[in-house]
Amino acid sequence: MLATTLRTTATRSIATRATAVAVRTKYTLPDLPYDYNALEPVVSAEIMRLHHSKHHQTYVTNLNMLEEKLVDAQAKKDINTELALLGGLKFNGGGHINHTIFWTNLCSPKDFDLPQGELLTAINRDFGSLETLVSKFNTATVAVQGSGWGWIGLNKETQKLQIATTANQDPLQATTGLIPLLGVDVWEHAYYLDYKNARPDYLKAIWGVVNWKNVAERYQAAKN
Numbered sequence: 001m002l003a004t005t006l007r008t009t010a011t012r013s014i015a016t017r018a019t020a021v022a023v024r025t026k027y028t029l030p031d032l033p034y035d036y037n038a039l040e041p042v043v044s045a046e047i048m049r050l051h052h053s054k055h056h057q058t059y060v061t062n063l064n065m066l067e068e069k070l071v072d073a074q075a076k077k078d079i080n081t082e083l084a085l086l087g088g089l090k091f092n093g094g095g096h097i098n099h100t101i102f103w104t105n106l107c108s109p110k111d112f113d114l115p116q117g118e119l120l121t122a123i124n125r126d127f128g129s130l131e132t133l134v135s136k137f138n139t140a141t142v143a144v145q146g147s148g149w150g151w152i153g154l155n156k157e158t159q160k161l162q163i164a165t166t167a168n169q170d171p172l173q174a175t176t177g178l179i180p181l182l183g184v185d186v187w188e189h190a191y192y193l194d195y196k197n198a199r200p201d202y203l204k205a206i207w208g209v210v211n212w213k214n215v216a217e218r219y220q221a222a223k224n
């Protein structure tokens with residue numbers, strides 16, 4: 001009897017702690033791995049400051065707010081409210097995931113280096129050459145209607161690299177199953193101040209600040 005009471009008390013205590021931890025855990029805006037002006041002249045400091053400190057911060061703030069509402073709705077078994085929150089969670093959660101990848105996919109032109117090693121081998125195997133990959137990526141990504149993202153992802157089943165696009169803030173892995181290696185934001189907020197409506201010019205220039213070392217690290221982690 002005493003043992004049962006102790007077990008029940010311990011279980012309740014663990015559950016309470018777990019709930020408390022879950023409620024306290026918040027998503028936070030990650031620091032950029034470089035200064036706001038590091039990507040100039042390809043992407044201006046003005047765009048980077050707004051994009052990171054305003055746009056990405058808003059996704060994080062909304063994601064945290066929606067998660068709190070979800071936890072509250074789950075506690076009340078209010079399935080109508082839970083379902084009504086899902087669209088916002090996908091949009092803001094996707095926005096947080098996508099931008100977190102995007103920042104690390106970029107680097108200063110001074111630190112730029114072409115892809116090497118196993119990543120270059122995979123690019124040549126699956127696309128013929130880096131030039132062909134870039135050309136196909138830009139063609140697919142220019143054609144994204146409205147706002148969205150262009151991606152290079154790894155198909156775990158075939159172990160091949162694939163080009164994909166997603167709409168709005170739909171995250172690549174949850175939407176297609178591909179593991180994201182490189183994402184390029186083609187929302188107008190990512191380029192309009194520098195390139196106006198010329199998305200093709202932005203896409204042509206962005207390859208000068210792609211951090212292929214980061215893409216290679218993601219490739220190694222994804223294929224293992």
Ligand SMILES: [Fe+2]
Binds near residue numbers: 189
């Ligand atoms: Fe963005």
